[in-house]
Amino acid sequence: xxxxxxxxxxxxxxxxxxxxxxxxxxxxxxxxxxxxxxxxxxxxxxxxxxxxxxxxxxxxxxxxxxxxxxxxxxxxxxxxxxxxxxxxxxxxxxxxxxxxxxxxxxxxxx
Numbered sequence: 001x002x003x004x005x006x007x008x009x010x011x012x013x014x015x016x017x018x019x020x021x022x023x024x025x026x027x028x029x030x031x032x033x034x035x036x037x038x039x040x041x042x043x044x045x046x047x048x049x050x051x052x053x054x055x056x057x058x059x060x061x062x063x064x065x066x067x068x069x070x071x072x073x074x075x076x077x078x079x080x081x082x083x084x085x086x087x088x089x090x091x092x093x094x095x096x097x098x099x100x101x102x103x104x105x106x107x108x109x110x
Contacts, residue, residue, distance in 0.1 A: 007108070011101045012065045015079065018097035019061030022090040026054040054089040061086065061098060076105035 029051055060072060061082050068074035079102030087095035 007104070011104050012068070014097045014101040014104075015065035015082075016062055018083075018086065018094035018101070019058045019063075019065060021097065022054065022058030022061060022086050022094035025091045025094070026051055026058060029054075050089055057082065057085045057089050058094065061094070074105075076102045076109065078102075079105060 029047075064072045064074065064078065064082065072078060079098055083095045083099035083102055086098055
């Protein structure tokens with residue numbers, strides 16, 4: 001296996017892993033749902049919006065890793081932005097993985 005192939009697979013694995021961990025963490029927030037009306041009242045509309053945006057961001061991250069340059073451009077700036085959004089809306093762990101892949105892409109360009 002060539003070095004570039006190993007590099008691309010590693011960066012894509014980090015990106016997809018970050019998105020998958022993000023979706024898993026968002027599902028953990030939704031784990032204790034029995035009565036939806038009471039859950040929304042207890043959780044609050046702001047948290048509900050954050051959870052939905054977290055789903056979208058984690059999903060976009062996975063799509064970016066699975067099909068680079070098709071729906072979302074594969075570039076270090078895109079990955080750093082996705083890392084920042086994951087940090088805000090999801091959690092720190094997926095943001096770190098995606099940020100590492102973004103930094104690796106930046107180093108590749110330099």
